[in-house]
Amino acid sequence: MDNLYTTHPETGHSHSYGPMKNDLILRLKRIEGQVRGIERMLEEDRYCVDILVQISAIKSALHQVALPLLESHTRGCVADAISSHQGGEQKIDELMDVIRKFTKG
Amino acid sequence: MDNLYTTHPETGHSHSYGPMKNDLILRLKRIEGQVRGIERMLEEDRYCVDILVQISAIKSALHQVALPLLESHTRGCVADAISSHQGGEQKIDELMDVIRKFTKG
Amino acid sequence: MDNLYTTHPETGHSHSYGPMKNDLILRLKRIEGQVRGIERMLEEDRYCVDILVQISAIKSALHQVALPLLESHTRGCVADAISSHQGGEQKIDELMDVIRKFTKG
Amino acid sequence: MDNLYTTHPETGHSHSYGPMKNDLILRLKRIEGQVRGIERMLEEDRYCVDILVQISAIKSALHQVALPLLESHTRGCVADAISSHQGGEQKIDELMDVIRKFTKG
Numbered sequence: 001m002d003n004l005y006t007t008h009p010e011t012g013h014s015h016s017y018g019p020m021k022n023d024l025i026l027r028l029k030r031i032e033g034q035v036r037g038i039e040r041m042l043e044e045d046r047y048c049v050d051i052l053v054q055i056s057a058i059k060s061a062l063h064q065v066a067l068p069l070l071e072s073h074t075r076g077c078v079a080d081a082i083s084s085h086q087g088g089e090q091k092i093d094e095l096m097d098v099i100r101k102f103t104k105g
Numbered sequence: 106m107d108n109l110y111t112t113h114p115e116t117g118h119s120h121s122y123g124p125m126k127n128d129l130i131l132r133l134k135r136i137e138g139q140v141r142g143i144e145r146m147l148e149e150d151r152y153c154v155d156i157l158v159q160i161s162a163i164k165s166a167l168h169q170v171a172l173p174l175l176e177s178h179t180r181g182c183v184a185d186a187i188s189s190h191q192g193g194e195q196k197i198d199e200l201m202d203v204i205r206k207f208t209k210g
Numbered sequence: 211m212d213n214l215y216t217t218h219p220e221t222g223h224s225h226s227y228g229p230m231k232n233d234l235i236l237r238l239k240r241i242e243g244q245v246r247g248i249e250r251m252l253e254e255d256r257y258c259v260d261i262l263v264q265i266s267a268i269k270s271a272l273h274q275v276a277l278p279l280l281e282s283h284t285r286g287c288v289a290d291a292i293s294s295h296q297g298g299e300q301k302i303d304e305l306m307d308v309i310r311k312f313t314k315g
Numbered sequence: 316m317d318n319l320y321t322t323h324p325e326t327g328h329s330h331s332y333g334p335m336k337n338d339l340i341l342r343l344k345r346i347e348g349q350v351r352g353i354e355r356m357l358e359e360d361r362y363c364v365d366i367l368v369q370i371s372a373i374k375s376a377l378h379q380v381a382l383p384l385l386e387s388h389t390r391g392c393v394a395d396a397i398s399s400h401q402g403g404e405q406k407i408d409e410l411m412d413v414i415r416k417f418t419k420g
Contacts (some may be wrong), residue, residue, distance in 0.1 A: 256330070268377060
């Protein structure tokens with residue numbers, strides 16, 4: 001499975017989101033545009049509720065970037081560390097920290 | 106309290122976030138920068154977990170824009186519609202829709 | 211609208227959930243049963259994932275109790291305090307605190 | 316690590332929450348009591364906001380049952396399936412479904 005991974009030259013960290021990288025970047029560019037859209041709405045004195053609905057949409061869109069990233073990380077980095085007995089425990093620690101961040105309350 | 110409101114020239118909608126408008130726009134510009142930062146992290150093949158932590162931070166930052174907006178809307182537009190008996194019911198309908206969007210699950 | 215309210219004899223607090231009180235109690239009895247169901251699942255050594263799915267279902271069910279309560283509170287107590295100019299500000303403070311609790315992150 | 320697991324006699328499913336089972340059951344009994352407490356609050360016509368604060372507390376308490384369960388499941392069942400090459404993919408599918416349920420929005 002090694003060819004699924006890309007290793008960062010400086011940090012030495014690998015990642016497994018390669019196949020969806022362009023799609024994720026595209027989604028983030030769209031999110032960036034949505035954030036700029038809200039700035040404009042505020043500048044144009046648009047109605048609070050319309051702005052709140054937009055903010056809620058951006059939060060959902062960010063979530064739709066986070067979920068596939070989390071999934072590819074679990075299937076790739078985490079599973080690989082476990083099956084190769086190289087730092088699986090630490091990867092699970094990290095994973096749980098991230099899950100905790102995304103599931104407050 | 107009328108001077109608290111700014112009315113949008115075309116939609117005729119008023120809003121009550123005037124006093125915090127600049128602060129909110131500043132926060133959104135920072136969020137826009139954070140989103141661009143994540144695009145860069147993906148392009149530079151950075152570690153998935155670091156990206157996920159950033160996404161979670163942006164979601165929190167957006168929430169910190171939404172909450173004061175929701176509060177000023179409730180204290181301003183909603184309370185005013187109720188106390189002047191002009192469309193209070195409809196404002197509460199809208200408010201509940203927004204709250205529902207922000208409290209899924 | 212006064213007849214919509216029930217006043218607690220000791221605290222003097224009124225509430226406006228009267229018309230849905232029995233329905234809410236019924237839902238909570240069902241939730242209580244679901245919680246007991248999870249205790250049983252743990253005692254019977256049932257599969258973690260099945261238990262987690264149940265916990266998530268209970269959280270949703272609780273949310274479906276909270277939302278109508280929040281709505282009736284806003285339409286009743288909050289709107290009434292505002293339109294009668296009796297403590298509207300304080301009611302909105304309370305409301306925002308509750309909304310903050312239900313929308314962490 | 317086999318002794319970490321308890322296998323359900325009928326379903327054949329194993330779980331890894333053995334060491335914390337009694338603690339989790341205790342917490343759920345407390346949650347059950349809290350739910351009954353809310354029923355009583357409704358019956359006694361208590362103030363809506365006080366009830367909403369309690370519901371929010373129960374949701375947090377349930378979350379504090381779900382998180383350790385999710386963690387022990389990941390460290391136990393999931394990691395074990397991956398490292399023994401027995402159904403790791405399917406365990407990750409299940410895990411992602413559960414994470415999705417706990418991180419709506």
